[in-house]
Amino acid sequence: MRSLLSILLIGVPVTLILCLVGLSHGFLEDSQRRTRGIGADVIVRPPGSTLLTLSGGISDKIVDWLGKQPHVKMAVGAVNQPVQGITLGATGIDLKQFNRMSGGFTYLHGGPFQAPGDVIIDQFYADQQRAHVGDRIVILNTPWRVSGIIEGGKLAHIVFPLGVLQEKTSHIGQVSQIYLKLDDVANTAAVVQDLKEKLPDYPIYSMAEFTSLYNVNNIPALREFIIVIMAIGVIIGFAVVLLSMYMAVLQRTREIGILKSLGASQVFILRIILTEAVILGMGGTILGIAMSFGACWLIRTVEPASIPMVIVPFWWPIAGVVTLIGTALGALYPGLSAARHDTIEALAYE
Amino acid sequence: MNSGPIIEIRDLRKTYQVGKVDVPALRGVDLTVKPGEFVAIVGPSGSGKSTLFHIIGGLTPPTSGEVRVAGQDLAAMTEAGRTRLRKRSVAFVFQKFNLLPNLTARDNIAIARYIGGSDSKPEASFEEALRLLGIANRLDHKPSELSGGEQQRVAIARAIVNHPAILLADEPTGNLDSESSKAVLEVLRGLNERLGQTILMITHNPEAAAYGHYIVHMRDGRIIERA
Numbered sequence: 001m002r003s004l005l006s007i008l009l010i011g012v013p014v015t016l017i018l019c020l021v022g023l024s025h026g027f028l029e030d031s032q033r034r035t036r037g038i039g040a041d042v043i044v045r046p047p048g049s050t051l052l053t054l055s056g057g058i059s060d061k062i063v064d065w066l067g068k069q070p071h072v073k074m075a076v077g078a079v080n081q082p083v084q085g086i087t088l089g090a091t092g093i094d095l096k097q098f099n100r101m102s103g104g105f106t107y108l109h110g111g112p113f114q115a116p117g118d119v120i121i122d123q124f125y126a127d128q129q130r131a132h133v134g135d136r137i138v139i140l141n142t143p144w145r146v147s148g149i150i151e152g153g154k155l156a157h158i159v160f161p162l163g164v165l166q167e168k169t170s171h172i173g174q175v176s177q178i179y180l181k182l183d184d185v186a187n188t189a190a191v192v193q194d195l196k197e198k199l200p201d202y203p204i205y206s207m208a209e210f211t212s213l214y215n216v217n218n219i220p221a222l223r224e225f226i227i228v229i230m231a232i233g234v235i236i237g238f239a240v241v242l243l244s245m246y247m248a249v250l251q252r253t254r255e256i257g258i259l260k261s262l263g264a265s266q267v268f269i270l271r272i273i274l275t276e277a278v279i280l281g282m283g284g285t286i287l288g289i290a291m292s293f294g295a296c297w298l299i300r301t302v303e304p305a306s307i308p309m310v311i312v313p314f315w316w317p318i319a320g321v322v323t324l325i326g327t328a329l330g331a332l333y334p335g336l337s338a339a340r341h342d343t344i345e346a347l348a349y350e
Numbered sequence: 351m352n353s354g355p356i357i358e359i360r361d362l363r364k365t366y367q368v369g370k371v372d373v374p375a376l377r378g379v380d381l382t383v384k385p386g387e388f389v390a391i392v393g394p395s396g397s398g399k400s401t402l403f404h405i406i407g408g409l410t411p412p413t414s415g416e417v418r419v420a421g422q423d424l425a426a427m428t429e430a431g432r433t434r435l436r437k438r439s440v441a442f443v444f445q446k447f448n449l450l451p452n453l454t455a456r457d458n459i460a461i462a463r464y465i466g467g468s469d470s471k472p473e474a475s476f477e478e479a480l481r482l483l484g485i486a487n488r489l490d491h492k493p494s495e496l497s498g499g500e501q502q503r504v505a506i507a508r509a510i511v512n513h514p515a516i517l518l519a520d521e522p523t524g525n526l527d528s529e530s531s532k533a534v535l536e537v538l539r540g541l542n543e544r545l546g547q548t549i550l551m552i553t554h555n556p557e558a559a560a561y562g563h564y565i566v567h568m569r570d571g572r573i574i575e576r577a
Contacts, residue, residue, distance in 0.1 A: 258448045261409065262462045262508075263437025265430065343409045347448065 006244040007283040010323060013233035014288020017319045019295050020229050022309045024222055027087055028214040030308035035211050037154030039102035040076070040179035041188050043210050047201040049177075057174030058202075066178055069195065071187040076101050077175030079165045083139060083158060088125075088306040090139060091156035092165025101181045102154060109133045110148035113161050118147035120159040124305035140168060157305040230322050237284070237326025241277050245334035249273065256338050257346025266339035273338055277331030278324060285320040355418075356515055356548050357383035357406060362415035364401050364571075375401040377571035379415070385515070388542040388549045390562030398571040399552045403518050406550070407440045408432030420515040437466055440516045441509035445524035447501040449493040455504040456489040459511050466512035475545075476511060482540050483507050484533070499530025503537055510541065517541070519551040523558050535561045 035043075044066065046056045060077065067075035079092035095112055098104075108123055110133035119139065121131060126149045129137050136143045139158060150159075166172050182191055188206045195204045205213075216222050249256070256269055292311065299309045364376040376398045383389055391399050404410045406419055408427070417424040420439040427435065442448075449458050480486045483503040493501050502522055509517055519538065523531035539561050541547040551562060559565050567575040 254448070255450055258450060259461075259465065260433075261407075261436060261442050261444075261448070262465050263433055263435075264465050265433045268465065344404055347444070 002244060002247060003280060003283075006240055006280050007287055009240040010237050010281060010284025010327065011287035011291055013229075013236040014285050014319045014323055015291040015295060017226075017229055017233050017322065018288065018292035018312070018315055019309065020226055021312050021315045022292065022296060023299075023307060024216055024219070024226070025312050026308040026310040028216070028219070029310060032211045032214040033153045034155055034157075035207065035214075037102065038098075038179055038207075039181065040207050041182040041185055042072075042180040042191055042195070043205050043207060044178040044180065044195065044199070045203045045205075046176065047203075049203055057171050057176060058178060060173050060175065062199075063175060063178055066180060066195070069191070069198075071182050071184065071191050073181045073183050074101060076179045076181075077162070078155075078177055078179065079160075079162060079169060079171055079174075080156075080176040081140065081165060081169050084306050087308070088157060090119075090158035090160055090165065092160045092162040092169075093155065094162045095159075098155070101179060105148070105150040105154060105159075107148045107150055110146065113147050115145070115147075116161060116164050117143075117145055118161070119144035120148045120150055121146055122150050122152040122154075122157045122305070124152050124308070125157040128303055128305045142168065230319075233319070233322050234326040234329075237281065237323045238330040241280060241327040241330030242333060244280065245273055245277055245331045246337075248276070249334045249338040252338075253341065253346050253349040256341050257343050257349065260341070260343040261347060269339040269341075270335040273335035274328060274331050277327045277335075281324045281327030282320070284327070285316075285323050288319065288323070289316055354384075355382045356385045356420055357381060357550075358416070358418040359406075360416040362402070362405065362417055363413050364398075364405060364410070365413045375571055376405075376412075379568075379571070379573055381566065381573060383516075383548065383550065385548050386542070386546045387564075388539070388562045389551070390559035390565045391550060391552045391568060392554065392556075392559050392565055393568035396570075397568040399568050400520060401571075402568070403442075403520055403550070403552060406516070407442055407518050408435040438512065439514055440518060441512065441514035443502070443505050443509050443517065443519040443522045445521040447493065447498070447505045447525070449501055449505055449508070451493055454490050454492055455485065455496065455500075455507075458493070458504060459489075459508045462508045463511050468512070476507075479510060479541070479545065480507060482544065483537050497530065498526050499533050502526060502530070502534050506534070506537055506541070510545075510547065515548060517547055517549045519549060521552050521554065523553065523555060531555070531558065 044058070046058050048056065058077070063075050063077040066072060074097065076094065076097045081090045083090050105120065113120065131137050131146050133146050133149060135146050137146060166174065182188060192204055192206050259269060296309050296311055299307050359379055359381040362376050362379040363374070366373045366375055379398070379402060391402070393399050405412050405417060405424065408424060411427070411432070412425055415425065419435065422435060422439070424432070450461065453461065483506060485500055485503045485507060488496060488500055496504065522538070523534055526534060535558055538549055538551065542549050551558070553559050565577050566573055567577070
């Protein structure tokens with residue numbers, strides 16, 4: 001019972017670490033996939049923007065101007081509006097232009113906008129909202145009619161007509177960012193260089209470069225946050241095993257005395273305690289991994305669009321090593337204490 | 351065969367410190383035991399019998415005096431040296447059996463063998479000892495499924511599995527009824543007579559003491575008589 005409880009308690013921080021990593025990776029992969037799905041070659045963002053935030057707007061006129069630049073086949077402006085934190089946003093787009101650039105959405109149900117009050121949502125958001133075509137759902141404090149449900153992985157989870165979202169967010173005549181389709185992808189570097197000279201204040205990236213920025217190292221403080229969570233995992237693993245093994249050593253004082261009377265050395269006793277701790281750590285890691293699958297299933301069921309969690313097997317051994325370090329450290333004091341037990345006193349222990 | 355003493359003790363003293371008070375447990379013990387002898391040690395509680403066993407068995411160092419066990423000087427021995435002594439030369443049988451409760455009888459014996467440095471199956475002579483002990487068909491049971499007499503015979507099997515030079519039995523019949531006591535004492539006698547096992551046995555029971563070749567009487571930390 002004690003061992004099972006220890007394994008459960010060790011498993012919790014493992015799950016915590018894997019969920020945090022799974023959420024980070026899920027969010028980044030989801031953003032990356034949707035951005036790639038746009039089909040653009042170059043992206044132009046407002047001055048002062050970061051990877052996660054858009055600062056201010058860009059005038060419609062710049063969209064037109066960009067569309068006339070050398071090698072630019074078409075320029076499509078989009079309005080972005082957060083709906084739920086930074087993980088779920090809506091995008092306003094000119095559907096006809098977007099279809100030309102990306103090849104269009106794949107509709108699972110329904111179709112394009114029929115009226116200004118329509119919204120297109122992807123299957124993840126539809127699942128999250130339990131929404132069907134024709135249903136009315138509230139987004140940004142306004143009810144909208146679902147005109148179509150699209151396959152996920154392109155542009156956004158929620159798509160509005162450009163003008164509607166501009167008006168709704170008081171960005172009339174402005175867009176949040178601009179996607180450029182070039183006549184030949186081989187011209188990307190030259191176009192980016194040219195535009196950077198013409199628009200020095202605007203962050204301008206090739207899409208390949210922009211999507212490559214979606215990694216943990218580019219999210220402010222995320223890396224540090226993961227390290228803190230890992231440290232908490234080590235501390236919890238340490239504390240749980242320390243208490244558990246201390247209790248175990250106390251309960252088994254007599255057995256330790258018996259082993260020592262048989263000639264067991266201090267190293268032998270220490271090795272037994274450490275082995276048990278490592279087994280607990282491994283059990284906790286396996287349980288933690290299993291619980292992360294449970295958490296992932298729960299999140300994907302309840303909030304598949306807002307919290308795009310994924311399983312990251314690459315992190316299993318990392319979480320395992322972190323846990324084993326914690327458990328081994330936790331077992332050290334009880335192990336040394338057991339190894340140093342006076343044999344005669346231990347044999348007399350009731 | 352070497353006929354020199356297997357245990358040679360001269361002026362052995364042991365003093366425990368209880369708080370700030372020195373409590374003498376042994377006050378100058380002299381004892382010589384030859385290989386193959388079966389010695390019974392009797393005496394009232396507090397006479398120093400168990401302390402003598404603990405020193406001979408390497409569980410605690412002597413305060414002063416000379417103690418040679420199986421050719422090794424215990425007075426100069428480190429903790430690691432005493433651990434090696436328990437592993438190879440001396441084995442204990444306790445009043446409370448002291449079997450590991452979660453292991454079967456077979457595993458209790460096996461772990462002693464493992465600690466002694468051997469994983470392999472016990473040799474044929476040990477099978478003979480098991481037959482002598484009468485527990486060959488009880489080896490797959492846990493201690494809680496065995497009678498007191500059976501548990502003590504398993505403890506004896508565990509003690510002799512590594513062929514110790516000396517078997518120290520601390521009141522081996524203290525927790526047994528008279529029938530089981532007799533069976534255990536017969537086993538000890540058999541081990542001594544058939545296998546030549548040197549045995550020192552602490553007992554309060556005069557009938558049990560009579561199984562020894564001679565009886566050592568202790569009182570107040572000294573040997574007062576050897577009969």
